[in-house]
Amino acid sequence: MRPQLGSLTLKEVTIDKNDHAEGIIEFTGSLLEVPEDIGTVTIPVVRGSGTFGRVSAFYSVQNVTAMPDGVDYILTDGEVVFLDGQSEAYIRATIINDQIKEFSETFSVTLTDPQGGAILGSNITEVIAISKSDGPDGLIGFAAADLRRIIENPANSRDLSFSIELSGGTDEYLTGTEVRWHILGPNSEDVLMETDDIATPDGRLQGSVTFEPQTRGFMRFTLQVRPYFGPEVQEIYKVDIYQVVGAGEVVRDRKSTELTILKHGDPNGIIQFDESSVQPKSFDEPNDGSSPTSVSFRVERKEGAVGDIQVTWEVRDMANNIVTTDVNPTNGTLDFSSGTALGDIQLSILPDSEPELEESFQLILVSSQGGADINSQLNVARFSVRPNDDPHGVFSVLDGDQQVLVGDELNRFLRIQILREGGTLGSVQVNFGLNYNDGVTGAYVPTRGTVTCRDGGATCSKDIGFLNNDVFLERGTTFTVNLTSVSYIGSGVTIEPIIDRGRSSAVLRVPQAAANSKVGFLLSDIEIMEDNYQVMLTVSRIGAYGDVDVNWEAGYPSGSVPSGFTEGIITPRSGQVRFTNGQSRRTVTVGLTPMGIQEVFALHISSIQSPSGVSARLDDDRSIIEIAPSGLISFSQSSRDVQAQESEGEVTLTIQRQLGAQGLIRVNYQTTSGSAIPGEDYIEISGGSVTLSDDQQSGTIIVRLLAENNPELAKTFYVNITSVQRLDDNQAPEPLLSTLYSVAMVTIEANNDPFGIFSISPVLVETTESEGTCKLVEMTITRSGGMFGDVSLMVRTVGGGEPWESDIITQSTNETNTIGSALITSQGKLKASSGSDYEELQETLIFRANEDTDVFRLSVCDDNEPEPDEHFYVYLTVISGGARVAGSGDSGLQGYAEVIILGNDNYNGIIGFSVDSLFVSVSEDVSPTVTLILDRGDAYFEGVVVRISVYCQMSIDSSFCVHSLEYIYLYRYLYRGISCDIMPVGFPGTKHMQ
CATH class of the missing domain: 2.60.40.2030 (CalX-beta domain)
Known part of the structure; x- marks a missing residue:
């Protein structure tokens, strides 16, 4: 059998965090020196190794010799934070720049307490040194008059004197100083090692001056400029203070002086255009969309060719303005290396879509750097660009630009607008033809016209009045304008203006405002106020030209009522609306009085007239409006x-x-x-x-x-x-x-008692009085059925004289299982008394949604009076929230309960013989009957049966004894005492006394 894989075939391996994943935080160095005038110093803090997560480190600031709190610097303890992936952060301190003469001062910053898993590196403290400032031991520099000097190249040797000044400081720190200088150049920052042009009189290229202790002022030395031996280029030398031996601080902007020896002759050359370039040239403008045309202008360097030079040039128009279009580039530089005598400026003539006349330009050699001079007689090359587009325009008409308008005096006219594209140079006359497409040609407007498009204008227009203003124009009918010819006004035209044949005609559509009226109802616009049968109808007109009065009447025109129907009552029966010029709609409001389903309601337009004399017509298709004939x-x-x-x-x-x-x-x-x-x-x-x-x-x-x-x-x-x-x-x-x-x-509707049926349990409570105190009897109110919503109800006692008892009996109905029926049926029972047997209860309880039970407590009190069973009731009432109290038909649930306080305090009495009957003597001969009195005290609430046994106690002289005689006596309800007669007989018997 082949082996198989079990269920545990996958094992997850976690590689623990390693190699300082959150990083090592430290400074980049241990000392940072800054000048006092730096303003803000940025102290870099780096995070090496890993950069995972957000980490931070706190830092503390320690004063060394610098003073904090705005004296020498501003920086307080803080925290430097690195976000996830961040490897460098900064602590920024403000350095205070004052006028106090100070030596170098320091403070330090130390990193502490890294957070987020990072650790601190080895370099956790950095010292910030504020450099010596304001010359406490003196300020050293060249005299202001020597900082920049320019001299002609001398024909004979010339001595120049230079002064080095020591100023400021305090005497105790002026301990004597040697200031050393040397010469840099020419035209560079290199230390001059040898030259035939400048040195001290004894031939040295460096030297020094010495200030004695507590000495201030100027110390001078002399340099000798030697004569030229032929053409020489301009040379710039610097004399630089490179070292101070002793006390003193070098002022940075007075550390060196610059000496310029002007050139002699033209060793760097004279710059000019060559002979062919200064001749005027003319070029064709490239077609739009084609490549630019390249042109070249030769520049030559005459006389000398020593050194590198750079020539600056610009392209200007004939008004000497810088050119921004048509040519590229429009400025630049041309470089000549040492020994080079010729160069070329390359320009591109650009295509564009802007129609233009012939344009002229100047290519000007503006200046040079490196010592060469510009020949002002040959520094301009002129050229022109011939046009290839339509400088005087391409003319067309568009449908959307043409209008039929109404003037202030109701005079109608056509506004013809012509579009001039391409160039707009010069004035051009445009001729056009007109035609009305829906009437007799010539009967409405002239058949032809002309308009002049002025120089620079991109559009031109002309208003054409109607030949007869009383003609009837329907909305949407059209005129057509056709461009027939164009001609340039003036002489010297090289490219004639033209008509765009694809857009040489346009249609003018008669709009609503200029059209004569066709009047009728707006059949789709009926608004019926359903509460009072007020109806709003709209009378509209197609064409809003002129004033028009419209008369309407209720009902159909004579003889046109639909068969089988009668006209319904409409008020008012007639009316008039006036349309003023430009107004298209008016509202008519009528009232309907429906009487039956065989009625129909309609309005019709009876007549139209115009107070302004314009022509108007009735729209037969909209002259009648029926009001909801289909319902x-x-x-x-x-x-x-x-x-x-x-x-x-x-x-x-x-x-x-x-x-x-x-x-x-x-x-x-x-x-x-x-x-x-x-x-x-x-x-x-x-x-x-x-x-x-x-x-x-x-x-x-x-x-x-x-x-x-x-x-x-x-x-x-x-x-x-x-x-x-x-x-x-x-x-x-x-x-x-x-x-x-x-x-x-x-x-x-809500059903199945969604808010609940409320009942009390148990429905019968039997309790006894407490021993001289009041006791609490706990009862439960139960909510069955639905549990929706909050319900409040009141629980009360009744039956012991409460003020609301009479109301309950008065309002009682024939229903059973109610508190009213219970009170009526309990009238023969002994009632407990509110206030003595129990405490009156009237308490409101609130059941929240989904709450199904709650409890209340009755207080039953001991009055120390003998009493039989006493009765009272507790019931539910004043219920809200949609709930109800249980009653008949609720499966035995009751909204009330009976409480019985059981008989107490020997309520049937303590029965015994009265005092007079305890010892009685009787003579059997004279009166053999004994009368004994039984007494039950003050408690006699129920009937009691008393059994009396008579027995004989023998005496010495007794002649006989009666044995085992038994008498039964019955105490009726509320009887306190009873008497009995005993007559001895010879046999046992029972005597009942009623």
């Missing part, structure tokens, strides 16, 4: 908000058809869930419909309800009328859907 569909008033019990099994809603009832229509509807859930509380309907036949005014919708036994709150769902439509071939308007009453809300 206004809505839910009936009783079906808009319906309450139903789920046990009813269904809910029926009524759809009504108001105003009109013409035609066969279909009403589509659907259910929409609210808090009720389809499939659990009702049967969902997604595509229901009701068909109403011609003249049918109402229909019904039935929605099935689903019942269940669980307590539930009230739930809602909706029935929406989604659409209505005609089903026959009648051309009448579609039925209207109510905007107010197209939704019915159905509420399935």
Whole structure:
């Protein structure tokens, strides 16, 4: 059998963190020296090894010789933080720059307490040294007058004197100083080792001056500039203080002096254009989209060619402005190396889409560096660029630019706008033709016209008035403008303006504002106020030119009422609306008085006139408007908000058809869930419909309800009328859907006691009095059924004289298992007394949602009085939150309980013979009957049977004894005492006394 793999085939191996994954934090160095005027010093802190996670380290600052808190520096203890992946951070300190003469001062920063898993490296302390400042032991530098000197190249040797100054400081620190200098150059920072041009009179290229202790002032030395022996280039030398032996601080900006010896002759050359380049040239502009044209201009270096030089050049127009287009580049430099005499400036003539006339340019040699001079007679090369586009324009017309307009005096005109693309140079005359496409040519506007497009203008326009302003123009009719020719106004044109043949004609469409009116009702715009049958209708006109009065009347024109119907009542019966110029719509409001389903409601336009004299017409297709002839569909008033019990099994809603009832229509509807859930509380309907036949005014919708036994709150769902439509071939308007009453809300009422049935347990409590005190009897209120919502109720005692007892009996009904019925049936029982037998209770309890039980306590008190059983009740009342108190039909649950305080304190008395009957003498001869009195004290609440046994105690002289005689006596309820007669007889017997 082959071996197989077991279930444990995968083992996870964790490689522990290693190699200081979070990093090692330390400074980069141990000493950082900065000048006093640095402002802010940045102290770098590095994180070596790993850079995982966020780590940090605290740092502390220690004063050494520098003073903190803004005296010499500002830095306090803090924390330096490295984010995940960060390897370098910084601590920043502010160095205070003052005018106090100070030697070098120091403070230190130490890293401590790393966080986040990092550790500290070996270099955890860095010393920051603030350099000596403000010359406490003197300031040393060249005299200000010697810092920069320029001299001509001498024909004979020339001596130059230089001064080094020592100033400032305090005497105790001026201990004597030797200041050493040397010469750098020429034209470099190199130490000069040998030269024939400059040295001390004795030929040295370096030297020194000495200041004695406590000495300030100037010390001088001399350099000798030797004569030229031929053409020489310009040379720049520096005399530099390179060392101070002794006290003193060198001022940085006076550490060296610069000496310039100007050139002699033209050793670096004279720069100019060659003969061919200074001749004017002309180039063609490249076509748009093609490559630039390269052109070259030769520059020559005359006389001398010593040294490297650089020549700066620019391209300018003839007005001497810097060029920004057409040529590239427009400035630059041309370099000549030592010994080179010729060079070329390369330019590119650029293509562009900007129409232009011929343009002229200047290529100018502006300046040179390196010692060469510019020949001002031959430093300009001129050239021009010939155009290749349309500088005077390409002319066209566009539909969107043309307009038919109305003037202030109701005069109508055409505005022709011509587009000028390409160039806009010079003035051009444009000729065009006009044509009205929906009438007789020439009867409306002139057939031709002309317009001048001025120099620089990108568009030009002209207004063309109508030949006859009274013509009837319908909205949407058109004119056409055609460009026929263009011509340049002036002479010297090289490229003629042209017409864009693809856009040489355009259409002008008559707009609403300029069109004559065709008046009618807006058939799709009817607004019915369903609460009062006020109807708003819209009269509109196609074309809003001029003022127009429209007269309307209620009903149909004579003889056109639909067969089988009568005209409904409309108020008012007629009216007029006025359209002012430019106004397109007016509203008419009427009231309807529906009387029956065989009515129809309509308005029609009876006449039109214009107070301004313009022509207007009636639109026959819109001269009559019918108001909801197929009906206004809505839910009936009783079906808009319906309450139903789920046990009813269904809910029926009524759809009504108001105003009109013409035609066969279909009403589509659907259910929409609210808090009720389809499939659990009702049967969902997604595509229901009701068909109403011609003249049918109402229909019904039935929605099935689903019942269940669980307590539930009230739930809602909706029935929406989604659409209505005609089903026959009648051309009448579609039925209207109510905007107010197209939704019915159905509420399935709360059922199965969702808020709970409240009862008390136990329903019978028997208790005894306590020994001289009050005792608490605990009872439970139980909430059965539903547990929804918060419910408050009151628990009270009754039966012991409470003030509300009479109200309960007065309001009692024939229902059983109520506190009222219990009080009535208990009238023969002995009642406990509130205040003495128990404490009156009136307490409000609150049950929160889902809380099903609570307890209350009755206080039963001992009054030390003999009493039989006493009765009182505790009951639930004043309940809120939708809950109810248990009653008949609730499976034995009760909203009240009976409390019995059992008899106490020997309530039936202590029975015995009275004092007079304890010892009685009787004569058997004279009166053989003995009367004995029994006494039960003050407690005599119930009937008691007392058995008396008579026995004989023998005496010496007794002649006989009666044995075992028994008498039974009955105490009736509330009897305290009873007497009995005993007569000895010869046999046992029983005597009953009533």
